[in-house]
Amino acid sequence: MNNIAGMRILSIDDNHNNLSIIEVFAKSLKLEIDSFLNPIEALDSLNTTHDLIIVDYMMPELNGLEFIKQVRKLDSDIPIIMLTAVGDDMVLQVKALEFGANDFLSKPLNSGSFRARISNMLKLRQSQLLLKDKALLLQNEVNAATKMLVDREHETLNILGKTAEYKDPETGAHIARVAHYSKTLACLSGQSEKFQDTIFHASPFHDIGKIGIPDKILLKPARLDADEFEIMKTHSTIGYTILKNSHSAYLKAGGIIAFNHHEKYDGTGYPSGLKGESIPILGRITAIADVFDALTSQRPYKKAWSFEDACSLLIEEKGKHFDPVLIDLFIDNVDQFKTIYDKFTEE
Numbered sequence: 429m430n431n432i433a434g435m436r437i438l439s440i441d442d443n444h445n446n447l448s449i450i451e452v453f454a455k456s457l458k459l460e461i462d463s464f465l466n467p468i469e470a471l472d473s474l475n476t477t478h479d480l481i482i483v484d485y486m487m488p489e490l491n492g493l494e495f496i497k498q499v500r501k502l503d504s505d506i507p508i509i510m511l512t513a514v515g516d517d518m519v520l521q522v523k524a525l526e527f528g529a530n531d532f533l534s535k536p537l538n539s540g541s542f543r544a545r546i547s548n549m550l551k552l553r554q555s556q557l558l559l560k561d562k563a564l565l566l567q568n569e570v571n572a573a574t575k576m577l578v579d580r581e582h583e584t585l586n587i588l589g590k591t592a593e594y595k596d597p598e599t600g601a602h603i604a605r606v607a608h609y610s611k612t613l614a615c616l617s618g619q620s621e622k623f624q625d626t627i628f629h630a631s632p633f634h635d636i637g638k639i640g641i642p643d644k645i646l647l648k649p650a651r652l653d654a655d656e657f658e659i660m661k662t663h664s665t666i667g668y669t670i671l672k673n674s675h676s677a678y679l680k681a682g683g684i685i686a687f688n689h690h691e692k693y694d695g696t697g698y699p700s701g702l703k704g705e706s707i708p709i710l711g712r713i714t715a716i717a718d719v720f721d722a723l724t725s726q727r728p729y730k731k732a733w734s735f736e737d738a739c740s741l742l743i744e745e746k747g748k749h750f751d752p753v754l755i756d757l758f759i760d761n762v763d764q765f766k767t768i769y770d771k772f773t774e775e
Contacts, residue, residue, distance in 0.1 A: 432550040433458035436477050440470040440495065441484040441511065446535070450482060453542045459550075467495045474502060479553045480546065482533070484511040485520065493520075493527050500528040505556060507549040509533055585629045585678055588636075601772050602721055603632040608768045609717035616757040616764075617713070626681050631714045633682030634689045637667030664690055664699050681710055689714045692749045705751075712751045716742065716758060719749070724769060735766060 437459055439450045447463045454461040464470035467483070467490040474481075481499060485492035492510050499508065507530045512520065521532055531545055611628040619627075638646055641663050645656045652660055667686025671679045688702065688711025695703030723738040733741075739759055746755040758765065 432547060432554070434460060435479040435550050435553070436460040436462070437480045437482060437546075438470060438474060438478045439463045439482045440467050440487070441465070441482075442487045443484070446484065446511070446537070449537055450542075453537065453539055454546070456539075457543060457546065459546075471495070471498055471502075474499065478506060480549055481506060481508045482511065482546075483508065485524075486513070493524060496524065496527040496529055504528075507531070507553055509545060509549060511535055511537075582629060585632070585676075588633070602725060604772045605721045605768055606634065606714065606717045607631050608772065609721060609765055610714050612761075612764055612768065613713050613716060613754060613758060616761055617709075617754060619709075626678060627685075627710060627713060629678045630681035630685055630710065631717065633667065633671060633679070634685050634714050634718055635663060635667065636670060636682065637663035637665065637686055640666040661690070661698050664688075684708050685710050685714045687711070689718055691715070693751050694748045697749075707751075712754060716750050716754055720758075720765070721769075735762065735769075 437450075437454055439447060439454070439461055440463075441447050441450070442465050444465070447465065451461055451463060462470075462473060462478070464473070467487050470483075471490075483492045483495050487495070490498070496508055496510070499506070508528060509531045510521075510524050510529045511533050512524075513535050521529075524532070531549060533542060533545060607628050610631040611624045614624045614627050641660060645652065645659055648656065664687050668683045671683030671686060674680055674683070687699065688708050691697035691700065691702045691707045691711055693704060693707070693712070695701050697707075720738055720742060723733040723741060724735060726732040739762060742750060742755050742758060746752045
C-alpha cells in the first residue's frame, strides 16, 4: 500500500466544527493540513506543496463550485473533493464534476468513508506525480540526447568547413570571422534566431567548391588570366553540386550560399547573373561578410586593408555589388564587426 503519511491537504469550510473534524480525521492518517474558513484566503495560499483540496459547497463570498473553477485556472491536476449535504441533488454533483471536482463526501462526515476516499485520492495523486517525474526525466534525457546530436553535427560542420579551406591560402580565422559576421548581419537585418544559427554554420561552406579547382589556378601567386578566371568561377557551381542533395538544413543552406555569394546586386555577378532581391538573402549576407574579411585580412599576395578603407569600398559598391540595405546596417554597426575581427585575429 502506498504511504500517504506527510502529504498535505488544503481544507476549506466556513464551519469551525467541520474544519476541526476534518483535521482530526486527517491527522489520524498522518497528513499535514491547512485549514481555512475563508475561501479567498485559501486560494491565495494554494501552492505546489498541496496534494489534495477538500472544499465545502455552501460558503459565503465564494461557493464551492466557484472555488473549484478558480482552482482549475491555477492547477489543472490537484485532486478536489467537495463536501455536500445529504439532501443535495445530483444536478449539483454533475455541475461540480464539470467544474473539475474529482469526488464527493457527504456531511455529516463519517470516519471510515473519509479515510477511504482521502486515501484513494492521495494514492492517485502519488501516481500522478510519479508519472510527471518520469515524463520530466524522459524529456530531460531526450533534450540531452538532442543537444549531443546537435553538438556533434556542429562539430562535423566545423571540420568540413575547415576541409573546404585546406587547399586555399585563406585560413580558419577567415572561416570563423565570416561565420560571425554573417550571423551578426543576419541579426541586424531582423532575421529569426533559426536563420541566424543556419547562416552561422552554413556560411563557412561558401568556397567549398574550391576543392575542385586545380592547384595551378587556385594557388597561382599572380593575377588569373581570363581563361583561368572562368575556371575559378566554377567553384560556385561545384560547391552547390556537392551540397545540394544533403538532408542537413545547414548543408543545404551552404549549397545556396556557395552558389550565390558571387552574385552582385546589379546583376553583373556569377554564375547566374541574378539581380537585387532575386539573389537569396543567404548569399547577399555572406557576400558582404566574405568580401569585407578578404579586404581586411593579410594574404601572401596582399596587405590587409584598414577597416576604414574596407568600409569605404562597401559604401562605394552599395547598390552595385552589395545589397544597399545590408550595407547601411553593416556600416551603422561596424563596431560590432570590429569586435569580431579583434576576437578572431589570425596569429
